[in-house]
Amino acid sequence: MHAYANPTRFLAIARPLTPWLLGGGLLLLMVGAWAGLALVPGDYKQGETARILYVHVPSAWLGMGGWTSLAVAGLVQLVWRHPLAGIAARAIAVPGMLFTALCLATGSIWGKPTWGTWWEWDGRMTSMLVLFFLYAGFIALTRGDEGARAGGALSRGAAVYALVGAINIPIINRSVVWWNSLHQGPSITLRGSSIDGALLWPLGLTLTGFSLLFGAIVLMRMRRIIAENRVTARLRRLADDEEG
Amino acid sequence: MKAKHQRLILALLAVAGIAGAGVLGASALRDEAAYFRTPAEIAAGKAATGEAMRLGGMVAQGSIERLGDGVTIRFVATDGKASVPVEFTGIVPDLFAEESGMVADGRMRADGTFVADRILAKHDERYMPPQMGDMPKGVAKMAPKT
Structure with missing residues (x-):
């Protein structure tokens, strides 16, 4: 594990991986979006509005998956103080927040014609909105802090915040099971899917596509932070040389 | 260590x-x-008359009736264990239908009828192509439920 915590070794993998993730993600997304929006039939009851699930479900998955990885990065930062953990957490926060916002927006757009309302304070929607604010808080906490100027490591406070926020993830997941909610129960569980196969397969494509795209964005943002670190280090060395 | x-x-x-x-x-x-209460909870006496609350349940089959004024409907909300008659004046969402979930904002009247000010349709977790939804009830039920 220590081997990959080294930025140079990380870059040797991340550099060639980025275009593959980006290209593969965009390709899968295009095929998945075309299949989901044009090829498969609408839902028997909702008609065409059901098609928004091909964006809504991957967004929810990435919003929640994003915070899960952010919390793992926070733990690694706290315990092993790996230089890359803080960089990864910083890189994940913005796309994570973006996909959470996309999930809330598409859910709201779907809710109006389906339920008859843009927004209700039920368990699922409220906990997802809390996730959005958690991301906002993390970004506010880490942007321009001491760690951002010196290598990207998270402060202890930010790492603890990432861990504490993770409690919201199982709450979002279970909210429709624990509490009576307006949002329907889970369609896809370990036991199978209540989305018919004819409507399900484009979701696999967009889910993988968005995930690869998310990975590419995170790698690019991590590489940017590492590049910035190197520039800062070089400038400092130059300044030292001139003085000396 | x-x-x-x-x-x-x-x-x-x-x-x-x-x-x-x-x-x-x-x-x-x-x-x-909980976003809403179920008919069983109301039958168990968890709702005081006149208290603002939400009621959620399935619209019982064959229960929707339109009153003479043309804008008021009556139906029975059920959760399989108990049922509550509901009265509502206004426009219901497109997906509001018999044998389908709904959530109503309102309050219990002394005669045991729930008077709703607003009705939302609740969607279940099943998604399938129209051909399957149009199948006779017995066949459609064979589609995976949860």
Whole structure:
């Protein structure tokens, strides 16, 4: 594990991986979006509005998956103080927040014609909105802090915040099971899917596509932070040389 | 013990503590965080007459009737265990239908009817192509449910 915590070794993998993730993600997304929006039939009851699930479900998955990885990065930062953990957490926060916002927006757009309302304070929607604010808080906490100027490591406070926020993830997941909610129960569980196969397969494509795209964005943002670190280090060395 | 191991144990203990607190908090919220009450809860006397609340349930088959004024409907909301008659004046969402979920804002009237000011349609977790939805009831029921 220590081997990959080294930025140079990380870059040797991340550099060639980025275009593959980006290209593969965009390709899968295009095929998945075309299949989901044009090829498969609408839902028997909702008609065409059901098609928004091909964006809504991957967004929810990435919003929640994003915070899960952010919390793992926070733990690694706290315990092993790996230089890359803080960089990864910083890189994940913005796309994570973006996909959470996309999930809330598409859910709201779907809710109006389906339920008859843009927004209700039920368990699922409220906990997802809390996730959005958690991301906002993390970004506010880490942007321009001491760690951002010196290598990207998270402060202890930010790492603890990432861990504490993770409690919201199982709450979002279970909210429709624990509490009576307006949002329907889970369609896809370990036991199978209540989305018919004819409507399900484009979701696999967009889910993988968005995930690869998310990975590419995170790698690019991590590489940017590492590049910035190197520039800062070089400038400092130059300044030292001139003085000396 | 190395400092690293100490930090690992501390962090894991903290995570366990947070998870425990979260589960406790969530289970304490079990009733409070419910978005609506079910007909069975109302039958058990959990709703006072005139108290603003939400009622959720399935619209019983064959129960929707339109009153003479043309804008008021009556139907029966059920959860399989108990049922509550509901009265509503206004426009219902497109997906509001018999044998389908709904959530109503309103209050209980003294005669045991729930008077709704607003009705939302609740969607279930099943998605399928129209051909399958149009199938006779017995066949459509064979489609995976949960």
